[in-house]
Amino acid sequence: MKKYLRIIGKALSTLLFFMTGITVGAQQISATEIVRKADEKWNGETSGYSLMKMTIVRPSWQRTIEFKSWSLEDDYALTLITSPAREKGQTFLKRVNELWSWNPAINRLIKLPPSMMSQGWMGSDYTNDDILRESSIVEDYTHAIEKEEIVGGNMCFKIILTAKDDADVLWGRQIWWIDQKEFIVLKAELFDEDGYLVRSEIASELRILDGRLLPTHIELIPAEEEGSKTVLDIVEMKFNIKLEENFFSQQNMKSIR
Amino acid sequence: MKDYQLAWRNLWRNKRRTMITAASVFFAVFFALVMRSFQLGTYDKLFKDVIESYTGYIQVQQKDYFDEPIIDNSFEIEPVLLQQIQNDQNVTAVIPRLESFALAAAGSVTQGTMVIGIDSEGEDKVMNLRNKLVRFKITPGAVEEIRKEDVPERLKKLLDIYSGEAYTNVERLMMDFAIREGDSSSVLPLIRKHASFENSYLTSGDMSGVLIGNGLAEYLKLGVGDTVDLIGQGYHGASAAGKYVVRGIVRLPSPEIDNILVYMQIDAAREFYDAPGMVTSAIINIKDRDDGDVAVTISRLQKYISDQQALHSWKELNALLVNQMEADNKSGAIMLGILYLVIAFGVFGTVLMMLAERRREFGMLISIGMQKGKLAKIVSFEMLLIGLLGVVAGVIASLPVVFLGHFYPLKFKGEVGQMYENYGFDPVMPTMLPDIFYLWQVVVVLLILLISISFSIRKVNRINVINAIRA
Numbered sequence: 001m002k003k004y005l006r007i008i009g010k011a012l013s014t015l016l017f018f019m020t021g022i023t024v025g026a027q028q029i030s031a032t033e034i035v036r037k038a039d040e041k042w043n044g045e046t047s048g049y050s051l052m053k054m055t056i057v058r059p060s061w062q063r064t065i066e067f068k069s070w071s072l073e074d075d076y077a078l079t080l081i082t083s084p085a086r087e088k089g090q091t092f093l094k095r096v097n098e099l100w101s102w103n104p105a106i107n108r109l110i111k112l113p114p115s116m117m118s119q120g121w122m123g124s125d126y127t128n129d130d131i132l133r134e135s136s137i138v139e140d141y142t143h144a145i146e147k148e149e150i151v152g153g154n155m156c157f158k159i160i161l162t163a164k165d166d167a168d169v170l171w172g173r174q175i176w177w178i179d180q181k182e183f184i185v186l187k188a189e190l191f192d193e194d195g196y197l198v199r200s201e202i203a204s205e206l207r208i209l210d211g212r213l214l215p216t217h218i219e220l221i222p223a224e225e226e227g228s229k230t231v232l233d234i235v236e237m238k239f240n241i242k243l244e245e246n247f248f249s250q251q252n253m254k255s256i257r
Numbered sequence: 258m259k260d261y262q263l264a265w266r267n268l269w270r271n272k273r274r275t276m277i278t279a280a281s282v283f284f285a286v287f288f289a290l291v292m293r294s295f296q297l298g299t300y301d302k303l304f305k306d307v308i309e310s311y312t313g314y315i316q317v318q319q320k321d322y323f324d325e326p327i328i329d330n331s332f333e334i335e336p337v338l339l340q341q342i343q344n345d346q347n348v349t350a351v352i353p354r355l356e357s358f359a360l361a362a363a364g365s366v367t368q369g370t371m372v373i374g375i376d377s378e379g380e381d382k383v384m385n386l387r388n389k390l391v392r393f394k395i396t397p398g399a400v401e402e403i404r405k406e407d408v409p410e411r412l413k414k415l416l417d418i419y420s421g422e423a424y425t426n427v428e429r430l431m432m433d434f435a436i437r438e439g440d441s442s443s444v445l446p447l448i449r450k451h452a453s454f455e456n457s458y459l460t461s462g463d464m465s466g467v468l469i470g471n472g473l474a475e476y477l478k479l480g481v482g483d484t485v486d487l488i489g490q491g492y493h494g495a496s497a498a499g500k501y502v503v504r505g506i507v508r509l510p511s512p513e514i515d516n517i518l519v520y521m522q523i524d525a526a527r528e529f530y531d532a533p534g535m536v537t538s539a540i541i542n543i544k545d546r547d548d549g550d551v552a553v554t555i556s557r558l559q560k561y562i563s564d565q566q567a568l569h570s571w572k573e574l575n576a577l578l579v580n581q582m583e584a585d586n587k588s589g590a591i592m593l594g595i596l597y598l599v600i601a602f603g604v605f606g607t608v609l610m611m612l613a614e615r616r617r618e619f620g621m622l623i624s625i626g627m628q629k630g631k632l633a634k635i636v637s638f639e640m641l642l643i644g645l646l647g648v649v650a651g652v653i654a655s656l657p658v659v660f661l662g663h664f665y666p667l668k669f670k671g672e673v674g675q676m677y678e679n680y681g682f683d684p685v686m687p688t689m690l691p692d693i694f695y696l697w698q699v700v701v702v703l704l705i706l707l708i709s710i711s712f713s714i715r716k717v718n719r720i721n722v723i724n725a726i727r728a
Binding site (some may be wrong): 060063080084087088090103105106107108110118122123124200 | 329362486488489492493494495496498499500531
């Protein structure tokens with residue numbers, strides 16, 4: 001009986017959505033609330049550690065990089081490349097809005113200049129800007145639910161995020177597909193200020209990592225380049241580990257293993 | 258008496274008139290030739306500089322490399338292909354290269370550079386790289402030392418002017434410092450003593466040595482034996498980073514290249530960029546270098562390469578420079594056009610004047626039985642002779658200037674020189690030795706004469722004897 005009610009409720013609300021375009025779902029949850037919940041999946045804790053595998057796919061070749069990374073709040077992050085052998089030992093440090101790189105082959109610490117910000121990190125489709133300019137998805141955008149759609153077998157809210165006028169953000173507009181049960185972003189499309197699709201991100205393979213259900217396979221597909229993508233596989237992830245701000249130092253860049 | 262004899266004598270009946278007309282032709286030819294010679298010579302040097310120090314005459318590349326010159330668009334060149342190209346009748350050498358960009362750092366200074374992996378011996382044969390090693394460097398320190406010695410005032414002045422300059426050969430140095438063969442004994446040893454520059458070339462199998470451009474060395478404050486760090490992106494997204502020792506400093510004629518160039522052995526570059534066995538291009542050097550020969554050679558080589566590769570001529574490889582020069586050439590042609598227009602009216606004016614002055618004479622001649630046709634013929638001969646006089650004098654007068662300008666080219670120093678260098682040009686303006694363009698100037702002058710002649714023939718034929726005699 002309860003199930004029936006829900007289905008009827010859903011049908012009604014869908015109808016309502018088509019008439020008013022504002023509310024969706026039996027719970028009458030607001031778009032901003034959905035986005036906040038989804039955002040907290042990743043950024044809810046103060047510190048974290050992860051082990052990831054990144055595969056860069058190009059029309060004629062592909063290669064895989066493995067790295068560990070530590071982060072504290074939104075401002076500090078340290079990444080150590082562990083494989084392949086040629087890249088091993090390189091580290092990257094993010095401190096607020098600076099990005100540093102350490103290369104053991106030349107024993108040199110380099111602060112990445114602004115001109116390199118739009119370049120791909122380690123040759124991938126992630127730009128240095130993506131890593132550095134993490135804007136608040138909740139604060140800097142306005143949110144509106146457009147409709148419900150199925151992504152990868154899960155019913156999702158399709159939410160349009162539009163950058164606020166005064167926000168300093170990379171993307172002028174984003175479309176997110178957020179799972180209705182778990183509030184996990186399963187798909188996102190990112191548009192630049194002129195409204196052109198720049199890239200899509202698709203998440204799948206939900207697994208429990210350190211007590212949380214998270215997608216462990218993320219594909220990043222640039223819109224303009226046929227046959228190119230970057231695939232990120234999360235191997236291990238820990239939250240709320242003990243890290244101090246002084247862990248994210250230039251000294252530690254050189255010594256961390 | 259023959260017609261041309263009559264014409265010749267007529268010319269010298271009024272020397273001043275003849276000289277004025279001939280002089281106007283002379284100046285036209287002289288200025289046009291000198292101007293054109295400088296212009297063509299400068300283009301020629303610009304092209305030669307970039308071809309012979311960088312692009313070569315023809316290149317084989319992977320087909321996408323031309324539009325997107327990144328290391329991912331490199332290819333593996335088969336020895337068979339190299340051999341086939343080498344066997345072509347017009348090809349003298351084929352040398353492989355692997356080039357890409359990298360950031361060079363020394364101390365706290367960094368500069369974006371172009372790292373070119375070369376076959377050092379092949380590159381030397383084709384691009385004469387060994388001769389581009391700096392042999393003398395007039396550093397401020399060297400200037401001080403030389404000043405302390407007993408040297409003539411003039412040399413001190415020249416030292417100030419050429420301070421900071423690097424020389425790859427003695428001839429150039431002797432020219433700049435106005436040292437003649439005879440007195441080289443006194444000054445040259447001093448310069449040798451204080452300004453000589455120790456340099457070495459890349460040895461085969463050298464995996465850690467680089468040669469860098471003089472401009473780059475100045476900017477990064479690097480000397481021979483210093484270490485330079487290179488960092489960039491390698492093949493298929495690999496990271497490229499390494500420490501290299503500066504083995505030598507080369508001075509390349511094109512400042513644009515001189516300021517960013519790093520040479521290393523191709524195997525060292527392959528390791529640096531993680532691109533074993535790859536090349537981004539193979540430079541093909543040829544014997545006959547005219548545009549036609551280049552095109553024919555390319556079409557002949559076309560059958561050896563696969564559909565994944567492409568051949569490009571130096572004109573395609575330097576499209577920007579070619580366009581710039583063409584635009585400049587057009588403006589030069591317009592200047593020439595204006596010059597000729599002025600001259601044409603000058604010549605035409607004197608012809609009109611002459612015809613008016615000699616109206617009575619012509620009337621008399623015709624009335625005592627001279628045929629109009631014969632008269633017209635004589636007048637035509639006169640003008641042809643004046644024209645030839647001017648052309649020959651102009652050509653002869655231009656020759657010393659052109660030859661001098663070719664072997665001792667104009668060199669800009671100071672602000673003007675700086676301006677040229679900022680545009681990426683070597684501030685040197687040589688002339689071009691007499692070539693087909695000389696003939697064209699003569700043809701143009703003769704055309705102007707032809708118009709004047711046809712006008713005067715008409716005038717003579719239409720002469721009214723009665724009116725003419727009364728004039």
